[in-house]
Amino acid sequence: MSSNPTHKPGTQPEHHGTMTSYVTGFILSLIFTLIPYYLVTHKTFDKTELLLIIFGFAVLQMAVQVIFFLHLGREKKPHWNTLFLISTISIIFLVVGGSLWIMKNLHYNMAGMEVMDKIATDEAVYQVGGKQAGTCPAGTGTNHEIMLMGNVATPTHVDAHVCDTITFMNHDATTREISFGTSAQPAMYAGEGSMTAYGRHDTPMRLTELGTYKFHDSKEARITGDFTVTN
Amino acid sequence: METEQGLESHEAASDDRVGFGFWVYLMTDLLMFSVLFATFSVLRNNTAGGPMGNELFKLPGVLAETLILLTSSFTAGLGMLAARRGSKSQVLMWFGLTFLLGVAFLVLELKEFAAFVHEGHTWRSNASLSSFFVLVGTHGAHITSGLLWMGTTLVYIWKRGLDSHLVRKLSLLSLFWHFLDIVWIFIFTVVYLMAFV
Numbered sequence: 001m002s003s004n005p006t007h008k009p010g011t012q013p014e015h016h017g018t019m020t021s022y023v024t025g026f027i028l029s030l031i032f033t034l035i036p037y038y039l040v041t042h043k044t045f046d047k048t049e050l051l052l053i054i055f056g057f058a059v060l061q062m063a064v065q066v067i068f069f070l071h072l073g074r075e076k077k078p079h080w081n082t083l084f085l086i087s088t089i090s091i092i093f094l095v096v097g098g099s100l101w102i103m104k105n106l107h108y109n110m111a112g113m114e115v116m117d118k119i120a121t122d123e124a125v126y127q128v129g130g131k132q133a134g135t136c137p138a139g140t141g142t143n144h145e146i147m148l149m150g151n152v153a154t155p156t157h158v159d160a161h162v163c164d165t166i167t168f169m170n171h172d173a174t175t176r177e178i179s180f181g182t183s184a185q186p187a188m189y190a191g192e193g194s195m196t197a198y199g200r201h202d203t204p205m206r207l208t209e210l211g212t213y214k215f216h217d218s219k220e221a222r223i224t225g226d227f228t229v230t231n
Numbered sequence: 232m233e234t235e236q237g238l239e240s241h242e243a244a245s246d247d248r249v250g251f252g253f254w255v256y257l258m259t260d261l262l263m264f265s266v267l268f269a270t271f272s273v274l275r276n277n278t279a280g281g282p283m284g285n286e287l288f289k290l291p292g293v294l295a296e297t298l299i300l301l302t303s304s305f306t307a308g309l310g311m312l313a314a315r316r317g318s319k320s321q322v323l324m325w326f327g328l329t330f331l332l333g334v335a336f337l338v339l340e341l342k343e344f345a346a347f348v349h350e351g352h353t354w355r356s357n358a359s360l361s362s363f364f365v366l367v368g369t370h371g372a373h374i375t376s377g378l379l380w381m382g383t384t385l386v387y388i389w390k391r392g393l394d395s396h397l398v399r400k401l402s403l404l405s406l407f408w409h410f411l412d413i414v415w416i417f418i419f420t421v422v423y424l425m426a427f428v
Contacts, residue, residue, distance in 0.1 A: 022308040029301050033419070037294055040424045050428045058420035062413050069308055069409040081254045088258040092265040099269040 025068025284426025
């Protein structure tokens with residue numbers, strides 16, 4: 001593009017961009033913004049795939065900006081700026097990757113969410129026919145276990161009394177969203193449409209409503225069953 | 232593309248040092264942002280029963296912010312080309328446009344923040360929102376200081392005309408602006424898009 005061949009001193013001649021490089025960079029960065037936006041708003045992929053894809057686009061976008069806007073690598077040798085950027089990115093990988101790794105393990109071992117769920121279940125209002133009739137004293141009632149393993153639930157039927165508990169013992173790594181009713185006919189149990197059974201954790205549920213209720217996992221058709229609550 | 236004839240004057244050598252020093256600042260700033268990103272990523276689901284990102288964020292507005300910032304990075308680049316040609320009026324036009332786009336971005340961001348606070352979702356609500364406001368707010372503070380720097384530099388250029396010192400200043404400023412654009416791309420991806428995955 002048009003450029004004055006006589007540089008003024010101090011205008012840093014080694015870092016120049018050209019009109020072509022700016023326009024190319026701009027168009028590419030628009031494309032790399034709109035594609036991930038479209039993919040996320042249209043949910044075209046699996047969760048993990050989508051996460052990797054949109055992060056990949058962010059990295060591509062960064063590369064575009066570094067090359068076409070910052071003109072890195074076109075400085076005089078030795079490429080101190082580029083080397084410093086690379087070392088910074090390495091430190092970022094250590095700090096961010098390390099933090100996520102450690103905190104993921106910490107969360108896995110501490111199971112903070114389950115404590116909240118347990119308190120909520122223990123304090124559950126004892127309802128009969130939708131009417132409040134007092135609360136279940138914590139620590140009373142029999143516990144019934146339903147094991148989630150290898151994508152199947154055993155047993156598939158539980159007979160229980162009011163204020164008993166059912167504990168979903170999830171032996172799989174996958175976290176299950178146990179919904180009440182069937183996928184065709186969703187139902188509510190004790191005011192909840194579903195409960196979360198975290199991977200490799202036991203999730204208790206207080207039985208406060210009478211009747212027979214089906215449960216299922218919306219993602220895994222083989223996990224299904226029902227429970228009957230009597231007085 | 233023009234051939235690069237290195238001018239080994241004393242001034243150019245000192246500019247090299249200033250440029251590298253500024254680059255070192257940008258990299259340490261990047262490290263700070265990376266720590267804020269790590270904090271946000273760890274705490275993003277700790278909403279203490281409050282709404283998750285996908286119930287809170289409005290993606291179209293965020294896309295608008297992103298496109299505005301991308302365009303402002305582009306116009307800053309065109310302003311730099313004008314500065315190297317020594318065209319004062321074009322420098323004022325392109326960087327003036329960059330400045331306005333920066334203000335538009337900041338207004339959209341503050342409106343988003345204000346809407347959250349108005350709905351009762353403040354930085355005190357939960358750990359997720361605290362880390363959100365710190366990360367995105369730090370970027371917004373950088374944009375604000377970039378705008379102050381740009382505004383004062385443009386006034387200098389308007390009053391005194393372009394000299395090599397001001398061109399130098401503009402080149403550091405545009406470097407800063409492109410850098411903020413890159414940080415925003417990661418905020419757009421990690422904070423906003425990933426909330427909807």
